Amino acid sequence: MLKAERQQYILNEVSVHSRIQLSDIADSLGVSIDTVRRDVKELDDNKKLKKVHGGAISLGYNTFPFNHSDIFNREKKSFIAQKAIPLIKENSVVLMSGGTTNLELARLLPPKLHVTVFTPSLPIALQLLAHPNAEVIFIGGKISKDAQLSVGASTVQELSQIRADICFLGTGYLDVNHGLTEFDYEVVQIKKAMIKSSRKNVLLCISDKLNSAQRFKTCDIDAIDCLITELDPEDQILKPFSNFDVLLK
Amino acid sequence: MLKAERQQYILNEVSVHSRIQLSDIADSLGVSIDTVRRDVKELDDNKKLKKVHGGAISLGYNTFPFNHSDIFNREKKSFIAQKAIPLIKENSVVLMSGGTTNLELARLLPPKLHVTVFTPSLPIALQLLAHPNAEVIFIGGKISKDAQLSVGASTVQELSQIRADICFLGTGYLDVNHGLTEFDYEVVQIKKAMIKSSRKNVLLCISDKLNSAQRFKTCDIDAIDCLITELDPEDQILKPFSNFDVLLK
DNA sequence: TTCCTATTTGCAGTTTTTTGCAGTTTTTAT
DNA sequence: ATAAAAACTGCAAAAAACTGCAAATAGGAA
Structure with missing residues (x-):
């Protein structure tokens, strides 16, 4: 499985569920949790989502305008x-x-x-x-x-x-x-x-x-x-x- | 359940009801009251709500004493x-x-x-x-x-x-x-x-x-x-x- | 193909964070 | 004043994050 593919999957999950857990993603993708962690870190660096302890949440999720x-x-x-x-x-x-x-x-x-x-x-x-x-x-x-x-x-x-x-x-x-x-x-x-x-x-x-x-x-x-x-x-x-x-x- | 998620839930409850009770949140989220207390303390530190004895209240206009x-x-x-x-x-x-x-x-x-x-x-x-x-x-x-x-x-x-x-x-x-x-x-x-x-x-x-x-x-x-x-x-x-x-x- | 290099991935050990619990102190209501 | 509820404290177990490293992989170049 390609890295880009994985990250796309992660972004999609975040957008659909507003949140993800690293362990869930690792399970369903069949990769190690460290890999997912690194992917999420990268996506966070690129401001595509917000990394939190244990997973990630959508960027627009916590806005109280x-x-x-x-x-x-x-x-x-x-x-x-x-x-x-x-x-x-x-x-x-x-x-x-x-x-x-x-x-x-x-x-x-x-x-x-x-x-x-x-x-x-x-x-x-x-x-x-x-x-x-x-x-x-x-x-x-x-x-x-x-x-x-x-x-x-x-x-x-x-x-x-x-x-x-x-x-x-x-x-x-x-x-x-x-x-x-x-x-x-x-x-x-x-x-x-x-x-x-x-x-x-x-x-x-x-x-x-x-x-x-x-x-x-x-x-x-x-x-x-x-x-x-x-x-x-x-x-x-x-x-x-x-x-x-x-x-x- | 992610910590970030929990805190989001708490903020939302506060925003909707103007006030919350720690025990209620603990019950509905299925975590210990200490966890909720710590979450609320953190949110208070970040000026997202106001912690009071037994719960928390919204920062905005609080007509509900x-x-x-x-x-x-x-x-x-x-x-x-x-x-x-x-x-x-x-x-x-x-x-x-x-x-x-x-x-x-x-x-x-x-x-x-x-x-x-x-x-x-x-x-x-x-x-x-x-x-x-x-x-x-x-x-x-x-x-x-x-x-x-x-x-x-x-x-x-x-x-x-x-x-x-x-x-x-x-x-x-x-x-x-x-x-x-x-x-x-x-x-x-x-x-x-x-x-x-x-x-x-x-x-x-x-x-x-x-x-x-x-x-x-x-x-x-x-x-x-x-x-x-x-x-x-x-x-x-x-x-x-x-x-x-x-x-x- | 084969070799080389850069990147990616998984793993093991360590550190940090999170969480619930028990005991103590503080606050609150009557 | 008193009794109950809530807050605080320190602690320990569990989960997650971080680190360094080695194996695996990909993509070229010869």
């Missing part, structure tokens, strides 16, 4: 949350929508700060339980599995009873022409109600989501009092928004 | 939950309180079962989001940080509007003389309201909590239609309860 990109964006989101914190006054009433940027805000809330937080988002509520001085009030209702927050008429109804000092809106797309948009109709209804119930509306928005729009509209840019991104307020990307009556941070 | 009480006595609680599942009929309306036994029930709910679940408990709601056919309705209100569920007048008020087929009560102490008791007054108010709103009341109770009482009373034993423990219904410990009109399972 979401993990890395998420960690990457997390720094931006932390940064945004940090900028948002000074807007929260002692003993104020805060309204928070869902989204990971808001989650970061909930996580970074100064422990000494006394606040009352209303939220329809399960992850946000859970995160706030860890805060020693936050009074958490959950706006109940039918839970949307995608958005992990309360939606529906009763939620909107409950929100209408609230008068908050400040509202933090996460996860949304902002565009000069289309305003604030979402791809989930039910979430739009909730956000509309939140905006109506709050004296001041702050949008936490990672710059990737600027200048893009989705199907459903939450509000015009005018309805936003403050836009916080991870960028410098003077950044070119934010230029189009400076014409509106929006505080850029 | 890894609570050690849910690995405490988990086998018994799983067993109790298994016994409770047949009581839930297709298309029924279920009311669930908090507690780790109920959490186990939520986790083990058959995926094909269509149910509407009302709950004031954040962990339960979050767990149910993973269920494909459960409609989840959260009873909102002021959140108790200890019990991780909605308490207060508005929650009681909302509960009073519900008519559920069956109610599952977790975390409580049951005693022949004192009935069902709790150490949290606010939780008692919620449970009272839940019992009133349900046609049938089922108590999921680990035997350790039998024959003990706490400060505040939820109801008499009569109010319970069915008591489920991890014991055999004929067990001596359950004898005192058989005089009441309670189905023992």
Whole structure:
């Protein structure tokens, strides 16, 4: 049996099963395990597979793309949350929508700060339980599995009873022409109600989501009092928004 | 099985479920717990996950707090939950309180079962989001940080509007003389309201909590239609309860 | 063909890694 | 405070990897 033939067989096995064991290959090919080991080492050197103790695994096998990109964006989101914190006054009433940027805000809330937080988002509520001085009030209702927050008429109804000092809106797309948009109709209804119930509306928005729009509209840019991104307020990307009556941070 | 493969499996489990338990992994992979511990330690060193006492959690946003009480006595609680599942009929309306036994029930709910679940408990709601056919309705209100569920007048008020087929009560102490008791007054108010709103009341109770009482009373034993423990219904410990009109399972 | 050389292959001995176990220490929940 | 669960430690057996070497093989060149 030719060496090239053997290596082709090994590559094929790896691609089919995502993994191989040296002993298996040695058995089925009828060669010594050392030979297989040497073949695998060579293939590893040529970046055709990944050699591991006892065998080899496919190169694409262990990729967790979401993990890395998420960690990457997390720094931006932390940064945004940090900028948002000074807007929260002692003993104020805060309204928070869902989204990971808001989650970061909930996580970074100064422990000494006394606040009352209303939220329809399960992850946000859970995160706030860890805060020693936050009074958490959950706006109940039918839970949307995608958005992990309360939606529906009763939620909107409950929100209408609230008068908050400040509202933090996460996860949304902002565009000069289309305003604030979402791809989930039910979430739009909730956000509309939140905006109506709050004296001041702050949008936490990672710059990737600027200048893009989705199907459903939450509000015009005018309805936003403050836009916080991870960028410098003077950044070119934010230029189009400076014409509106929006505080850029 | 290759070490690399095992670690891949662990990473995948963590990524899917946000958390893992060393013993679970050891069981399902058929290796010793020490091996899993070493794997997890290595993955932690490589910043692929975060090792915690008893298991590991995902690095990303972890809304599911890894609570050690849910690995405490988990086998018994799983067993109790298994016994409770047949009581839930297709298309029924279920009311669930908090507690780790109920959490186990939520986790083990058959995926094909269509149910509407009302709950004031954040962990339960979050767990149910993973269920494909459960409609989840959260009873909102002021959140108790200890019990991780909605308490207060508005929650009681909302509960009073519900008519559920069956109610599952977790975390409580049951005693022949004192009935069902709790150490949290606010939780008692919620449970009272839940019992009133349900046609049938089922108590999921680990035997350790039998024959003990706490400060505040939820109801008499009569109010319970069915008591489920991890014991055999004929067990001596359950004898005192058989005089009441309670189905023992 | 025959001889020569470079490569490949298998083998034996040694080193390293992996894994489960037992005993001890630490952590956790009640 | 106490008892149970989990973590840590060192150890030993087993598996795998590495090393050097010699035999086998292939491919030319004479």
